[in-house]
Amino acid sequence: MNYDLIVIGSGPGGYVAAIRASQLGLKTAIIEKESLGGICLNWGCIPTKALLKSAQVFEYINHAADYGIKVNGAGEVDFKAVVKRSRDVAEGMSKGVQFLMKKNKIDVIMGFGKLKGKGTVEVKDANGATKDYTAKHIIVATGGRSRELPNLKQDGKKIIGYRQAMVLPQQPKSMVVVGSGAIGIEFAYFYNSIGTKVTVVEFLPNVVPLEDEEVSKQLERSLKKQGINIMTNSTVESVDTAGDLCKINVKTAKGNEVLEAEIVLSAVGVTTNLEGIGLEEAGVKTDKGKVLVDDYYKTNVDGIYAIGDIVKGQALAHVASAEGITCVEKIAGLNPEPINYNNIPGCTYCSxxxxxxxxxxxxxxxxxxxxxxxxxxxxxxxxxxxxxxxxxxxxxxxxxxxxxxxxxxxxxxxxxxxxxxxxxxxxxxxxxxxxxxxxxxxxxxxxxxxxxxxxxxxxxxxx
The missing domain is CATH 3.30.390.30 (FAD/NAD-linked reductase, C-terminal dimerisation domain)
Structure with missing residues (x-):
């Protein structure tokens, strides 16, 4: 089982890198522990957009009169059907990646990949059995997961991350969203649109704090107009989940305030998946949770590369894809232009x-x-x-x-x-x-x- 290239992780960085490698004539394999397409296709970009589309359709129905259309009766959200549609869209996209792997003659190896010695990856399958695969080049594209704060530990039921937010068994009547980056704002908009009472708590002075200040102020006005409660310059100190409702202790500029909600969504960013994949044993250098790479994603160890959320740059799907292509083209002997990280678009899909x-x-x-x-x-x-x-x-x-x-x-x-x-x-x-x-x-x-x-x-x- 010897390859020119093995890719660990099949998200939008990994699977795109594998396809480009195959196009360039490299014998390629990709290792995935869960579902092809990674977080983006299965638990991120794609299914969230399906949820947001349902919210938009619901808003159109409720405001049909504004367009001169009479709708008999009020629209009603079938939350389970909304979630099912989102999951079906994600499943369809994942099957699309499976097709692309076959089309490009890329071997898909299901299991958890770990660097083991020079040019070797050990894969542990679902049954715990291990097998070694070798390659001249190995790209690590293991992505990220929801970041947990010490005082906001996720239990998957009352304090949740983005994955649980996509598949809640029923629609909550109330929700506090901690963090107002793209993930937090998109879920705040979705749940508010379908009738959940939503409060957003943001540590910094502005929502979507990476955006231009005028945009942030306009978005805050628009979201407040829709009925979302927004608390900036505020910090969640603790959450008491003992009762039916969570009691959220929030420190604000004016003092402490206690909010009550059925669900607390922690949307305070992502953390990288670097644990247990053999980086230390292989001697790969990391710094502050990121793998150190050059302009073409080569690590300090010959034959090992890293792309996507685990390296410098914005943690975005389109960035990972571009990095994968650049990395592989360099491996194949082409002369790709390094990515200009100041020309990367960022998008938030609320309304x-x-x-x-x-x-x-x-x-x-x-x-x-x-x-x-x-x-x-x-x-x-x-x-x-x-x-x-x-x-x-x-x-x-x-x-x-x-x-x-x-x-x-x-x-x-x-x-x-x-x-x-x-x-x-x-x-x-x-x-x-x-x-x-x-x-x-x-x-x-x-x-x-x-x-x-x-x-x-x-x-x-x-x-």
């Missing part, structure tokens, strides 16, 4: 959606740029008005001296589908004036990017 790439206004100024900033509100967009989705705006940031496109920050309906335009423009080193002169179709939401660029240079037409 309104949030999407961003590049520098925030604050970060651009701190980096020494003199900036031109343009904003265009969706309230001035014909397409947004027609769609009944006028919340939000597009904000773009350019370098005043050379016109370099430094960053873009979008909040509004469907903006996660719009951000790729900016990523491509920045990759091509497009300037502000080139964005203004790129004719955008009317009426579309994407016009707002052109209009925001025009606003930065005092040429905006529609505001």
């Amino acid at each position: 309104p959606e949030v999407a961003s790439v590049g520098y925030t206004e604050k970060a651009a100024k701190e980096a020494g740029y003199e900036v031109k900033v343009g904003k265009f509100p969706f309230s001035a967009s014909g397409k947004a008005s027609a769609a009944g989705a006028k919340d939000g705006f597009v904000k773009v940031i350019f370098d005043a001296k050379y016109g370099e496109f430094l960053g873009a920050h979008l909040i509004g309906n469907n903006v996660t589908e719009m951000i790729a335009e900016v990523v491509t423009a920045r990759k091509l080193e497009t300037t502000g004036h080139e964005m203004i002169k790129s004719v955008h179709p009317h009426p579309t939401m994407s016009e707002a990017i052109m209009e925001a660029a025009a606003a930065a240079y005092g040429e905006v037409i529609h505001i």
Whole structure:
């Protein structure tokens, strides 16, 4: 069982790396302990979007009258059916990865993979039996899991992580979400939309704290308008789960407050899966829970590489996929360009959606740029008005001296589908004036990017 390449982990980093390796003529195997597709396909990106779509449909039904449509009776959420649809979508995607493995002649080895000696991976199957496989190159792509805080230990029932949040046996009447990054906000939006009373507790001054401050403030306003209680500058000190309801002790700027809820969702980020996979024994260097790698994901040990959540950079599916491709192309003797981590888009799929790439206004100024900033509100967009989705705006940031496109920050309906335009423009080193002169179709939401660029240079037409 000798291979050119073995990949440990079949998430969007691992399975994409395996496919690219096979395309480049490497005899490849992939090791997976649970389900092909990893967390993203089975317990992350994909099933959460299915849940969010159900919430969106429910909202459409409840607001049908706004569009001149009469619906007899109120919409009703069948929570078990919503969860089942989400699981069915995830299962379908996982089967799609199985098909891709067969199509690309990649051997799938089910079990827990562990580095063992030079060029060897030991795999323990579900029955506890072990078998060794060898390869010239080994990529570790073991991903991450829900991070636990010492004072917020998950019991899987009352204090839960994202996995349990996707498959609760029944819809809770109340929920406290700890953490307001993408995971926390998406679940807060979903549960609030279907009728759960939701409170979000965030340690930092703003929700979605990695986003541009104006976007964070707008999102907070929109979520509050939907009925979500948001507590920023607040910390969960302890949770008492003894009674029917959890008693959540929250420290705020004004003092301590006790919240009550059926469920506490801990959404305080992810931690890497580095334990028990033989890194120490192999001599692979790590630092603060991350494997140290070069620009092409090679570790300090010849023949061992690492990609995805376990290395530097944003813990995002599309980042892991790009890293896998870059790593494999380097192994195969090509000359790939290193990834520019300042041109990675980030998306949050609540309503309104949030999407961003590049520098925030604050970060651009701190980096020494003199900036031109343009904003265009969706309230001035014909397409947004027609769609009944006028919340939000597009904000773009350019370098005043050379016109370099430094960053873009979008909040509004469907903006996660719009951000790729900016990523491509920045990759091509497009300037502000080139964005203004790129004719955008009317009426579309994407016009707002052109209009925001025009606003930065005092040429905006529609505001």
